[in-house]
Amino acid sequence: MEQSYIRIIFWIALFLLFYSYVGYGLLLYTVVRLKKWMQSNKARKTLLFKPLPEVTLIIPAYNERSCIAQKLRNSLQLNYPPHKLQLMFVTEGSTDGTTEFLSEYSQIQVIAGTVRKGKIEAINQAMKLVTTPIVVFTDANTLLNRDAILTLVQHYNDPNVGAVSGEKRIATTQLAEAAGAGEGLYWKYESLLKKLDAELNTIVGAAGELFSIRTGLYEPVEKDTLLDDFIISMRIAEKGYKVVYEPEAYAIETPSFSIAEEMKRKVRICTGGFQSIVRLKHLLNPFKYGLLSFQYLSHRVFRWTVAPLCIPLLFITNLLLAPSSKLFEAVFILQCLFYLLAIIGYMLEKNKLRIQALFVPFYFSFMHYTVFLGFVKYITTTQTGIWEKVKRT
Template sequence: VAQFRNEKTGCVAGEKRIIEKDADAAAGAGEGIYWKLESWVKRMDAELNSAVGAVGELFAIRTELFEDVETDTILDDFMISLRIAQKGYRIAYTPNAYAEETASLNVGEELKRKIRIAAGGIQSLFRLKSLLNPFKYGWFSWQYFSHKVLRWTLSPVSCFLILPVNFIVVWQQSAWQNLQFYTVAFYLQILFYLLAAIGWYLENSKLHFKLLFVPYYFLFINYASIRGILRYIKGKQSAAWEKAKRAA
């Protein structure tokens, strides 16, 4: 409530925290790390200018700024908060106000959730395109572009293109010049994918090394993003919210 003393604050976002357990597999370990990073980014965004959106678990808005979203909206919490930003208000961030929940029950449940979020993200890009006008929204346009637009478009595609492109560069380097940097980068990528494969293999085993789940989860969420993009393009993503099964 204290954040609303600033008349330019139209929305206050709380923090989402994942209850982590020692026995967590990829879904739990990856989601926990993801939300720690996401929370840090939100804090930095808010300190610079404004947070970019709010999660549905915990946020507050000025009553007079509420605006109904379209009935086919996939990510209503994101759209509601960003529509407030469209009106020129900032989104504050209060990490001391937080909501906790357990991670998705398994990777299958997490996949359904991530696909839906990615499809909703693409939908929101079309409906919030005015936020990309830096002459009107200043720093917020850059924050929105770098934090959301790139994540939902360039990031998932480049994630799976960078390895074959790097391979071509290394293969052709003798015809160009000594490109040792690209050779090292190529082998580091191979190592990263190998660690991800090990994380995938250990997903259903009793051996849970959380650090191995990080590269696996990174590739997993980018794969889910591509699935989400395709689902939105095909018009197959329902706006109805389907609750993911959570770990006990």
């Protein structure tokens, strides 16, 4: 291949990788600031306070006996009128005593069964029994801040809002695994992008740990769906409703117990990403969906497909171009140094020696490695909504 073509491929790969992780965020920030400046002289719309709506909190809980007592206590202590909050636990297939424990509490509703059908089937079943106008989904292994539901529902005073996502926060410590600490950094950046996405138009994908929807907008989701939170919220957005981001409502989750456990989780998410792209391919039509298509392509599709491909492409083309100039040589050395730090971070982590400065290169490399594993799994296996649970710290 002629060197001129190699240079073109190198610069395109570099641009797309930069855009996927930095450029889109910078563009979002600039456009949002411009939007605020243009609206600065306009009277801001204030929402009139309405009586609080009735809410159902749905909590899928398969074999969660180790944390279910804490989750129940957390749910009962939420700052929301008890007569307007229905707690619904779905424990189908649990064999560790989760159902028996919850059945002792008369103030909650428990949907039980002997067959495990997976999280999305549990949600589909639960939604048939919901009678409240708003439903909130949360995971059994997360804890919500006291005002979470109160904060979420305020947005529904706006009839254009179809769903509201809370924020996922990772509880990490100095002793956290490298993958877990890296996940925490990643979600801080994701939270910033979600905030900018929401200010521009709508977020593209809710956090499954805590999100809410108008009950009437729910449509049953395919039983083999892996990213149910993403599919549910995007199908609401495609109807023209806004999916709002509310960082003051948050769910705290501990990181994965080990790198192996985090890899298992990330591979499933990446597999679900490819599944979602196929099922939501119609959203890539900007003539029909406008700004939503741009956000979906930039924030999700590029991140799940284009960026991972650009990484090896960038390395190979840079290797071929390194002898041709000092610039390409310097960039190649920097790439090698970055991946060397990632490898050192992995080796130290395996020996329980943790250096936070190595979290970023390690997690960046680790995350993209799982994308390739996820793609292979998507094209070689039959997907199911039932998966092996990840052990948490």
